[in-house]
Amino acid sequence: MGAEDLERETTSFDPKTWVDPKPVAAPAEDTPIEPAKSGGLKPAYIAAPVALLAIAGGAYCLWPNPTEGPAETQTAEATPDAASEPTPTPSTSVRIIQVRGVDDLGFSLEEMGVPTGDAFTMAEEAIAALGTQEQMRVAVELTEDGDAKAVRTISAELPNGTSVKLTRQSDGTFKRENILDAATTRVRSVTGTINQNTFYASAVEAGLPDSLTTPFAKAFSFDFDFQREVALGDTFSATWEETVTESGRNAAPPKLLYVRLDTAKGSKTYFAFTPPDESEQRWFDESGQGNERGLMRTPVDGARITSKYGYRTHPISRAQRKHNGVDFAAPTGTPIYASGDSTVLFAAPRGAAGNFIRLDHGEGMQTWYMHLNAFADGLQPGKAVKQGEIIGYVGTTGGSTGPHLHYEIRINGEPLDPLTFETSEVEALAGEALTMFTTQRDSTKAAINEGD
Ligand SMILES: [Zn+2]
Structure with missing residues (x-):
């Protein structure tokens, strides 16, 4: 199964229109x-x-x-x-x-x-x-x-x-x-419009620090297919905290506090919060519902995905060719994430699939990733990977005419449409955690308003 489908890969993207995945120099x-x-x-x-x-x-x-x-x-x-310093030095x-x-x-x-x-x-x-x-x-x-x-x-x-x-x-x-170079923490916000070929370029133009573009896109990777559901004209907002020393350096990496994306499909708003017994911040909506799902909708760094005008009006023009998955056009080298917690089943070149990864999510569910330029270091069958972990990098190996990720979800071998596949939400915050979240959410909101 699969290999014959792979021959049908008909993606044709124009890499010339893409921005460099690793923009020159640090900001x-x-x-x-x-x-x-x-x-x-x-x-x-x-x-x-x-x-x-x-x-x-x-x-x-x-x-x-x-x-x-x-x-x-x-x-x-x-x-x-001489007046103020009696002893000349x-x-x-x-x-x-x-x-x-x-x-x-x-x-x-x-x-x-x-x-x-x-x-x-x-x-x-x-x-x-x-x-x-x-x-x-x-x-x-x-x-x-x-x-x-x-x-x-x-x-x-x-x-x-x-x-x-x-x-x-x-x-x-x-x-x-x-x-100790006295550092001050301040909150900054930007609002922008996707007016470039990628979210990345638009966000940087709007003033979002380069290092925050990927975390921003990742916050929405469960809700939006960045290839088809995010397009020119969509708007975004971000608020982050930065700690800057008197000498103008970042004393710590800037941290996102709030993200919002408005598209034709809908709007999503998330607040960063670290639940009491966890060590890393996660994203929660207004009501305390986490952004995570069983599988990501965009298992690739969405910031780099080409958002071409017109995708929305012809989202599945290649459907009649029995395409078993979705294609995400992104520059070679763009990180690809494990769509959910899983075990690596296969990670090697295979015919038209090119460099090919299959992940086993249990209960008969697998996700497939094709045409990779390279695998993540140490990725091999049997390895356990976490949702959002980098498993490889976009390429154009095998039957492919331009760098992109071909992504499939399969249950018991049968391909499903990743665009409509809905997976379960994670548990919402409750009790004390919810109270703490609410307090922090409100102070983030207040900071956003002050920042304006
Ligand atoms: Zn494809």
């Missing part, structure tokens, strides 16, 4: 702010330290802390104010640079006027104390008496996101301490 939110696009790995001085530090005073307060002592002036070439300056490794830092310190021998010894000590050779943003605080410059502190934002400060001790070593 600014994950990138430390570079004061100057100095480029390259060579350390570069900030051209105008005074101007920069004026910014630094507001945006980069984690750098040498102005409240610590009178010597830590925030002006580049500080002229201690050596003037200090701060340089913010990008460095990678000992030599890089050593040369930079040397260029700043630190005597050569000291510069490299210090660089070695500092890099050892920072514990990484990777490129990072570093603020060097120098003290100077006449021509002699010495390093007082080195503050760095490590590649792992933590900020540390090294203070030079009298014995020449550095004392390392973590700096």
Whole structure:
């Protein structure tokens, strides 16, 4: 069974119209702010330290802390104010640079006027104390008496996101301490229209952070077939929480709180909530009913699915060819999810099906996935997979004319129409969990309104 059906694969999609599944570069939110696009790995001085530090005073307060002592002036070439500082201190300056490794830092310190021998010894000590050779943003605080410059502190934002400060001790070593970059949490909302070929492109254009497009689409993967039931002109809203440090970094990944999708098929609204005895947030509608079902309606990253205008008016034009499943057009490499909790029955190339996965959901129910570009690592018969887990990636192997997922639901071998197949809902929240949900839902609603 099956193989003969596979020969009938007649999908013809135009990949040229798709956006890149892995958009170039990370959005600014994950990138430390570079004061100057100095480029390259060579350390570069900030051209105008005074101007920069004026910014630094507001945006980069984690750098040498102005409240610590009178010597830590925030002006580049500080002229201690005799009136407020009875004891004149050596003037200090701060340089913010990008460095990678000992030599890089050593040369930079040397260029700043630190005597050569000291510069490299210090660089070695500092890099050892920072514990990484990777490129990072570093603020060097120098003290100077006449021509002699010495390093007082080195503050760095490590590649792992933590900020540390090294203070030079009298014995020449550095004392390392973590700096807490005060972070504030805020709630943001966007509303947009699907006016691009994919939900992904439309959402990013509307201002939804790139990293939230997939979780957004996944929230609706039980309700909507993103290929046929989401189209140009549909609207969406999302509200999320983000924790941003004073220096403009995301201190934590942004988290969706609320999602809404309005289509011709209908509207769905979900609120994020972590039930009391669970560790991860799930989606619940206004009344506390979870979004999950026995099987997903869109078992592929819906954000990447091509929503072409006109699909809705001719949703099953290929029906007369006895198509046993549904096709989801998405760029090669788009993740495919296990539609429900299951055990892998088959995961290998097979004729016209190309790279083919069959999952066993028990009670005679299976789901089939064809034409994959690749299988998820370690996927093999007998492996248990969870609903929503990535099992493979969209491709165009076997009898297929363009990258897409062919998806089937079979009960006792008989194909069912995934578009009309209804599976059971999970249990709704009740009791104390429902009370907690209601409270959180209302505060999310209030936050959305404030955000407007
Ligand atoms: Zn198909």
